[in-house]
Amino acid sequence: MPHQLRLFLIALQFFTRVPIPRWVGFEPQWLQQCARYFPLVGLVVGGFAALVLYAAQWIWPSSVAVGLSMAASVWLTGGFHEDGWADSCDGLGGAVSRERALQIMKDSRIGSYGALGLILMLGLKAACLIALADASPDGVLIVLVWAHIASRAAPVWLMHALPYAGDAEHAKAKPLATQITGPGLATCLAWVLLASLGAAWLSPELVPVLAGVCLAAVAACLWMQSWLERRLGGYTGDNLGATQQLVELVSLLAFLALWNVF
Secondary structure, eight states: OHHHHHHHHHHHHHHSSOOOOGGGOOOHHHHHHGGGGHHHHHHHHHHHHHHHHHHHHTTSOHHHHHHHHHHHHHHHHTTHHHHHHHHHHHHHHSSOOHHHHHHHHHOSSOOHHHHHHHHHHHHHHHHHHHHHHHHOTTHHHHHHHHHHHHHTTHHHHHHHHSOBOSOGGGOTTGGGGSOOOHHHHHHHHHHHHHHHHHHHHHOGGGHHHHHHHHHHHHHHHHHHHHHHHHHTSSBOHHHHHHHHHHHHHHHHHHHHHHHHHO
8 A cells, every 4th residue: 555655756756846754765766666656646726627627716707716716726747638639739730741740749849730739738727627517616616626537537548558659768757658457547537436436426417428428538638549549659658648638628528518418
């Protein structure tokens, strides 16, 4: 158990600004092993965003509350996944070769595709959350946390299903360039299942909605897998962040669409 706790804290340190105790230490191989706890990092980030949203809704209208909640999550993560989304848009947005796409994604500067992609991504997320908050101030909190948890399982699937597309020897986080084992993926998906059961218990009316949202999230993940395999022959670290962002957005869009149906 102490080692599993250590792995969770390593994942938390890698993806957020949350400080961890010195006793945790670090070994390179732990970074690959901790992938099973990515959804729990989503629980922390989503829970923090939901807490800010809940408090802000008492003072400001939904639009402002959602803006503050999104700002809180970006601050907590340092915009880690958003950066991956922007870089992936720059690299894969144009009709360039595989080698050129990989080169573009390594560039720290943001281009027109990245800027447009980031604006549209954040704008659509905000629009979905505002609409959901207006429909159900309490329900949106459950939706927000679930989307953060489930979307962080999608990169783990890619790490299991695809090879690393870049230069593994010079990867910024080399252990993440190695494929995830079956047990690691199973543990990751189990967290999503528990989150779904928890959401259904807290809000039973969400059960039919959650079923549809899960299908939409899986479809988005598999589409990303197919696209990356076709364009790059695998994934890069930026693509993992982009996948998390895409699945989170698709989950919110599906929640909003099905919320109106059910």
